[in-house]
Amino acid sequence: MVPELQKATVRIRQPERVRGIIQALREQGVAKLQVISDFDMTLSRFGCNGRRCPTSHNILDTSRVISEDGKKKLKDLLHYYYPIEIDPNRTLEEKRPLMVEWWTKAHELLVQQKIHKSDIAQIVRESEAMLRDGFKEFFDQLHKNNVPLFIFSAGVGDILEEIIRQANVFYSNVNVVSNYMGFNDGGVLTHFKGPLIHTYNKNNTVLQGTGYFQQLSTRTSIILLGDSMGDLTMADGVPNVENILKIGFLNDKVEERRRKYLDSYDIVLESDETLDVVNGILRYILTQT
Numbered sequence: 001m002v003p004e005l006q007k008a009t010v011r012i013r014q015p016e017r018v019r020g021i022i023q024a025l026r027e028q029g030v031a032k033l034q035v036i037s038d039f040d041m042t043l044s045r046f047g048c049n050g051r052r053c054p055t056s057h058n059i060l061d062t063s064r065v066i067s068e069d070g071k072k073k074l075k076d077l078l079h080y081y082y083p084i085e086i087d088p089n090r091t092l093e094e095k096r097p098l099m100v101e102w103w104t105k106a107h108e109l110l111v112q113q114k115i116h117k118s119d120i121a122q123i124v125r126e127s128e129a130m131l132r133d134g135f136k137e138f139f140d141q142l143h144k145n146n147v148p149l150f151i152f153s154a155g156v157g158d159i160l161e162e163i164i165r166q167a168n169v170f171y172s173n174v175n176v177v178s179n180y181m182g183f184n185d186g187g188v189l190t191h192f193k194g195p196l197i198h199t200y201n202k203n204n205t206v207l208q209g210t211g212y213f214q215q216l217s218t219r220t221s222i223i224l225l226g227d228s229m230g231d232l233t234m235a236d237g238v239p240n241v242e243n244i245l246k247i248g249f250l251n252d253k254v255e256e257r258r259r260k261y262l263d264s265y266d267i268v269l270e271s272d273e274t275l276d277v278v279n280g281i282l283r284y285i286l287t288q289t
């Protein structure tokens with residue numbers, strides 16, 4: 001069916017169920033399909049040559065437009081809050097207020113840096129941002145088949161859009177909801193536009209008023225791509241879901257988090273820096289029989 005599912009990085013708790021969902025997605029056809037994806041560490045790489053790749057926040061935090069003092073403070077926040085974000089022993093209820101705290105403090109520090117809108121393209125060009133191997137085939141397949149791709153990100157929208165633009169895959173079928181920067185008339189960052197999106201509120205509550213999923217009410221087949229427990233709720237606002245395939249990238253603390261990921265995602269990809277499996281599934285679904 002999908003040869004890529006034999007890769008050593010693939011783990012599936014219920015293979016028969018997964019086969020059934022993939023078959024149903026194919027039978028329902030391309031006209032009913034939409035893809036909902038996280039960005040950081042899902043469409044972008046987690047690591048490269050033994051080093052961590054930056055998130056959209058990290059790209060900004062470590063860039064030349066941030067003062068040394070600002071960089072230190074942002075790094076301290078990361079070192080304090082990231083272990084909390086990925087801690088498998090804390091509940092989502094415990095994590096939520098702490099994530100709001102992290103994002104709020106980080107955004108306040110960024111606003112103090114007087115970042116210019118016109119610097120963003122260069123900041124991204126100079127960064128180590130990397131999309132996962134196979135990204136071109138992924139974006140191209142969806143675009144050619146008019147399949148909507150909804151990127152739901154707790155990162156920085158302006159940065160991630162620029163990454164996708166510089167990779168030449170920001171096609172008309174791509175829609176992004178994320179934390180966007182607000183600039184004054186002089187092009188200087190003054191605030192982040194609301195509602196604040198963090199790892200654990202990626203659901204309908206922050207999509208109120210966008211009408212995005214309502215416009216796609218005939219797209220009842222879903223492929224969801226994520227890398228955290230928070231990403232599992234990204235499709236909650238989609239009306240009348242018929243079939244949903246949840247694919248999770250397990251990037252960090254693999255052994256500790258494996259059980260939770262296997263219980264929550266249909267397919268778990270362990271330390272896999274590619275989109276091979278996703279592309280294989282899309283090829284199978286999008287191939288007309």
Ligand SMILES: Nc1ccn([C@@H]2O[C@H](COP(=O)(O)O)[C@@H](O)[C@H]2O)c(=O)n1
Binds near residue numbers: 038041078103230
């Ligand atoms: N100041 C921050 C805040 C968050 N992050 C990381 O960005 C990721 C974005 O969230 P997604 O759920 O959309 O992937 C998140 O995993 C945080 O670790 C950051 O680096 N700096």
